[in-house]
Amino acid sequence: MTCKQALLYxxxxxxxxxxxxxxxxxxxxxxCQAQIALASATEQSLTAPAAPAExxxxxxxxxxxxxxxxxxxxxxxxxxxxAMVALxxxxxxxxxxxxxxxxxxxxxxxxxSQNEYATLSNDLDLFEQMY
Amino acid sequence: xxxxxxxxxxxxxxQGQNDAFEELLMRHKNGLYQxxxxxxxxxxxxxxxFQEVFLALYKHAADFKAQGKVKSWLxxxxxxxxxxxxxxxxxxxxxxxxxxxxxxxWHEILPDGEISHLEQLTQQENFERIRQIVASLPPxxxxxxxxxxxxxxxxxxxxxxxxxxTVLADxxxxxxxxxxxxxxxxxxxx
Numbered sequence: 001m002t003c004k005q006a007l008l009y010x011x012x013x014x015x016x017x018x019x020x021x022x023x024x025x026x027x028x029x030x031x032c033q034a035q036i037a038l039a040s041a042t043e044q045s046l047t048a049p050a051a052p053a054e055x056x057x058x059x060x061x062x063x064x065x066x067x068x069x070x071x072x073x074x075x076x077x078x079x080x081x082x083a084m085v086a087l088x089x090x091x092x093x094x095x096x097x098x099x100x101x102x103x104x105x106x107x108x109x110x111x112x113s114q115n116e117y118a119t120l121s122n123d124l125d126l127f128e129q130m131y
Numbered sequence: 132x133x134x135x136x137x138x139x140x141x142x143x144x145x146q147g148q149n150d151a152f153e154e155l156l157m158r159h160k161n162g163l164y165q166x167x168x169x170x171x172x173x174x175x176x177x178x179x180x181f182q183e184v185f186l187a188l189y190k191h192a193a194d195f196k197a198q199g200k201v202k203s204w205l206x207x208x209x210x211x212x213x214x215x216x217x218x219x220x221x222x223x224x225x226x227x228x229x230x231x232x233x234x235x236x237w238h239e240i241l242p243d244g245e246i247s248h249l250e251q252l253t254q255q256e257n258f259e260r261i262r263q264i265v266a267s268l269p270p271x272x273x274x275x276x277x278x279x280x281x282x283x284x285x286x287x288x289x290x291x292x293x294x295x296x297t298v299l300a301d302x303x304x305x306x307x308x309x310x311x312x313x314x315x316x317x318x319x320x321x
Contacts, residue, residue, distance in 0.1 A: 004299075007284065007302055008284065008299070011283055013283055038306055039279075039306055041261060042265065042306065043280045046262065046265060046277060046280055047280055049161065050160075050161055051161050051181065052164070052178065055164065055177075056157075058178070058182055059156060060153065060156070062186060062189075063152060064150075064152055064153055064189075
């Protein structure tokens with residue numbers, strides 16, 4: 001067993017018998033120990049940092065999260081409905097807070113007065129009947 | 132992460148489960164992006180090629196046969212696309228260039244004291260320095276070292292189409308250069 005097997009030993013690619021034989025060699029060969037330590041350290045140091053998020057997002061938008069025709073239509077439809085509701089609420093609020101004209105006020109008051117007169121008249125009739 | 136193998140995820144995805152494709156993407160995105168970047172050395176290009184690899188998987192998942200080779204397929208596709216890009220842009224630095232430096236076994240060239248010093252330099256605080264050194268190596272050695280965290284030497288040999296002895300020699304030479312530079316210039320260069 002020679003130092004040639006150091007990298008295969010470190011990667012776990014020796015047969016069980018080769019592995020046992022190399023283990024015995026490794027116990028006395030400082031150079032192989034150092035090479036294996038450096039190979040392991042290099043592997044660990046090259047463990048990949050995260051791929052950029054925007055790169056991953058681009059893949060998703062072109063594959064599993066690609067907007068469908070319905071999802072685009074739904075966005076437009078919901079947006080249009082929301083806009084119309086907002087417009088209706090806005091117009092209603094505007095109309096409700098407009099000051100009344102004089103004519104509208106007079107008509108309202110006269111109508112109110114007539115209603116009160118009718119109510120009073122009915123009450124008096126009832127009173128006469130009772131007494 | 133689920134307990135499904137890569138093969139199982141491809142089958143699930145070809146049956147309509149988009150979650151399975153997304154899991155494959157999340158599982159391999161970091162290593163694959165780093166590998167592509169190590170070949171093309173440009174963020175924008177690496178992003179484009181990364182996208183192409185996964186789009187190819189998305190389109191051809193139904194054609195996959197379950198042979199435990201999904202990861203190899205991803206990296207090999209990435210390799211081919213990267214080499215094609217470099218060839219088309221005339222910036223291909225050959226992955227076939229021979230480099231005979233660094234063939235000696237370490238016990239032939241290193242005194243004991245230097246070996247002990249080297250072991251100290253393989254601690255975690257020097258990982259950034261090691262990364263910098265690997266990024267400066269010749270392409271052939273760099274490629275093997277970047278693939279090692281994800282593949283055995285046998286798998287790397289199949290992927291790059293070279294004998295396993297050649298791959299081992301490239302790795303050995305690469306590590307020898309890392310050792311030399313680390314011993315001579317251990318500090319991190321900012």
